[in-house]
Amino acid sequence: MTDLDEYGRRARAWLEANASDLSPEPDLRTARAFMAKLYDAGYSGITWPAEYGGQGLSAAEERAFQQASRGFTLPIGVFGIGFGMCGPTLVSIGTEEQKRRYVRPLLRGEEIWCQMFSEPGAGSDVASLQTRAVRDGDAWVVNGQKVWTSVAKQADFGLLIARTDVDVPKHRGITMFIVDMHDPGVTVRPLRDMSGESHFNEIFLDDVRIPADRVVGEVNGGWSAAVTTLLHERVSIGMGATRTERPASFGPLAAAARERGTLGDPAVRDQLVELYIRERALDLFNARLAQELKAGIQPGARGSVSKLLLADLMLHGADVATEILGPDSAAHGEGDRQDDLIARTLAMAPGMALGGGTNEIMRNIIGDRVLGLPREPQVDRTVPFRDLKVGTQAKEAGA
């Protein structure tokens, strides 16, 4: 048995003893307690540098742990932004003091992190953000609004990008800060999305004072800091989240059609076949990417292909589901679980095509970075921010 096998075997044994009956979304106290136990056992931050509280091991151990955790439901969702984005950003570009102060509590689940980039006026074009940070003595004073922030309600800290210079082009006047979410002037409001639920928050920043030593990276170097963060967005936090079967997928819909006696309808059958083809084609592509990664071939921007196809598939699947289930999926009684799931899936489906980059942005990325096509002429690269048109403009009189 190799050392790696032994590592995986011990991880498996630990998980069996400590993670056998956890709910995926427990209360915060239980989630934090689990993270602390995971950290103390040496399985949180496996590849993170040891001097800041990580284990300092290699990707091989990380993979071995991932394999071992397959089949377990770990209550880690609330820590995802910290592990996936904020933590890695601090480790790569934070100051020595920042790393010593923030990384270990993050890995131990003592402090939860969120990320404040998008604004109502800056979606696909995040660099056009308008939240202002103005220097005042040994602090910065921040005013503005952020949106689409996950876990902000639970978060203790957040990474913020704000405009610190309006006299230079938009990419060159942004700075990244660490915000204490408990500070006065920070207001978090749940954003009710089209599903009727709140998966994200809006954040209002009113005269929030941030000490100058909480700048991450260089002053006015926030755009490259944000790119660092976003690069980590697609790196999984690597702890086997279980895959539950999607309600609007081939298996459950074929079963529903069989049960409702509509399988004999060739139109229904062909819709199911089409859904099967699309699902398999995407699953096989994802599996191939994973095999390539294991063989040392980096996926690069091809991850965007997967994201774009998944967004399309979710919209398609939800649409087909309603056609197969018929009017019941648009008007159902309280106990109709499947119809209820489909209605919710239909209402959630646009989210995947908008969050983490819209389909159009994904197509730009694939065109520019995978196919190497010439970029579009950019009118906003050289204009000082103060002269740039941003956000949603008022309709001109007579237009």
Add this chain to the structure above:
Amino acid sequence: MRLIPTEEQRELGASVRAFLAETAPMARVRAVAESDEAYDARVWERMAGELGLAGLAIPEAHGGSGAGHGEVAAVMEELGAALTPSPFLASAVLAANVLLAAEQAGDEEAAKDLLPGIAAGTTVATFAVPVKGDPVTRARESDGAYTLTGTVRRVLNGAEADVILVASVLTDEVAEEGLGPLAVFAVDASAAGVARTPLTTLDLTRPQARVELADAPARLVTTSGDALARTLDLSAVALAAGQLGGLRRCLDTIVEYAKLRVQFGRFVGSFQGVKHRLADMHCTLEQAESVVRYAVWAADESPDELPVAAALAQSYLGRAFFQVAKDHLLLHGGIGFTWEHDAHLYYKRAKGDELLLGPPRDHRARLAERLDLIV
């Protein structure tokens, strides 16, 4: 499940690519396509001899090199990308697969006699893949000898082949509706009672012929339904690999052009109207490649998964290749509509391939059946 080609398969593909670039560049492909020749005999001779491709998947005992379907797929991809007119698909893939499946089912004689010639490239064989809705020939037995009668509407390389394998129904087993279990027979193309008429094909690089049989002497290859079913699945997989090669070449070509062509003072590839379509075509390529790798793996390693994988491969690749070939032609603009440009050759190949084993609806129906959706 293995979804990335082995080092050996990549090397094989690279050597076939280099060989085709040298011996069958597009100018030569066009010359052959517009001539009366079905393929370049010199190139085929070298493919069979130097490269050993005619016997690639035929076991060493029959004079081949005993490679797997992954290797066949690597060759099909290159031939599909280069549009090389060649009897490789008909002889080394379709016909060889029938004979090998028959051998596996215990019918060894025809395989023993015919495979060495096919492996050497000295015999060109073909298999008339049965397509739903086409008339089926009838086989009659008399004193242990068979004769076939009827029309086979389309046979790949049918006019050039020395041996034609035909799926036929035994006359004394014909059920009331005129159908019955199919058996596979081998017909010597030069025998009495065999009339072959070359067809006008949309795809000039893949000649087909109508074959009329009137009491033509035939040799029984196998009555195994399983052998025939496996052959059809393997044909679907090999064709899909060729479609993948063509699809990739179309996308590469139009992406390069979009980086060179300027209109309105900009490279056309910088316009989102063009860029986004190219991005979608790339998504199609990524999925097509994944589906083909899976089907090829199933052909080599997982016979239980092959029926679904093969139907999936044809259901996906037929549409995908034609869609990409069509968009690649359109995105070239007016030049793509000219005879001198190669775009139409790919467009026609894509459509020809999509229909070669039956239209997409047949493959989708097969998929539905194998997914247990038929009630």
